[in-house]
Amino acid sequence: MRSRGFQLRPSALVAAVVGVLLVAATAAEAKLSQNYYASTCPNVETLVRGAVTQKLQETFNAAPGTLRLFFHDCFVRGCDASVLISGPGDEHSAGADTTLSPDALDLITRAKAAVEASCANKVSCADILALATRDVVSQAGGPSYPVELGRLDGKVGTRAVVKHSLPGPGNTLDQLNKLFALNGLTQTDMIALSGGHTIGVTHCDKFVRRLYKFKGARPQRNSPPMNLAFLRQMRGTCPLNYSPATVAMLDAATPLRFDNGYYQTLQQQKGLLASDQVLFADRRSRSTVNHFAANQTAFFDAFVAAMAKLGRIGVKTGSDGEIRRVCTKVN
Ligand code: HEM
């Protein structure tokens, strides 16, 4: 049962979340380090990489799935593996988290098992997720980069704040910038991280409004143009009676490769999500899209820098956190 009096106004909620994030970020920044497990689990990077390599041989889906899982974990209550907790009312049961990838969860479960077998109770699920994310990106053809470690796992995972914390495919540039700024990320960081959509898929319901005129539908706040031939092709992929399970590639050009092809598809107006295409449509962000489309090194450098900032959001220290024994359950 939910008591009405207990509900916070959205503005109060946002203020509370920002407050918590700021406090946590300041406290945590000094604690993270690349060699955090040097004495307690010196092989952790090799163990995680082995689990990633094996899982990706079975299914590529785990690569985009894991990258998205890390992003959602960090934006909801900070990078504390709260997204992995399973049970009634968990994060998975709300908003965008309902389509997180089971393959990604399986990858983290396996990596944790490999790590526990060598160093029991030493490495947090949040750090394993951060390492696995680096490894899926590099194994998909993207940059490799050092990962800061020392995050603790959160003790709480609830659906309560999921919807307010994550961006949606209909967001305008201002809405995207505002949400990312709340997490300490700039517009350039946001555009570089959106490059994560160079791999992976989206379900039809996330962009079908851009393909048809629906009777009585409210006009979208954010309606950037779509290439006409591409639009017709996508009507084939997602007919009006599309199945809820049907998906399309977010980067139509090179969907299995982590490269700057995503930005080139935006230049061709072949971005599927309105929130992707708006980055090219809006003059304030277009030059960055053009820069990343022309220079993959510039994209990779910006992505690596933004991933480091993403990985510092709301890190738990002290009694706020623990090293979870099983990633799907608090101890
Ligand atoms: C900028 C705001 C963003 C919005 C509005 C957004 C929205 C979405 C949506 C709607 C999907 C498809 C979900 C589905 O239908 O199942 C998706 C997938 C995905 N997102 Fe984002 N996203 C954003 C930023 C990011 C960031 C920052 C990353 C990581 C750095 C990311 C990584 C991914 C990946 C890899 C997928 C594919 C997942 C898979 O194939 O399993 N996204 N995103």
Ligand SMILES: *[C@@H]1O[C@H](CO)[C@@H](O)[C@H](O)[C@H]1NC(C)=O
């Ligand atoms: C591409 O970007 C990198 C990194 O910012 C820079 O060093 C390089 O000079 C750029 N290359 C070109 C051709 O502009």
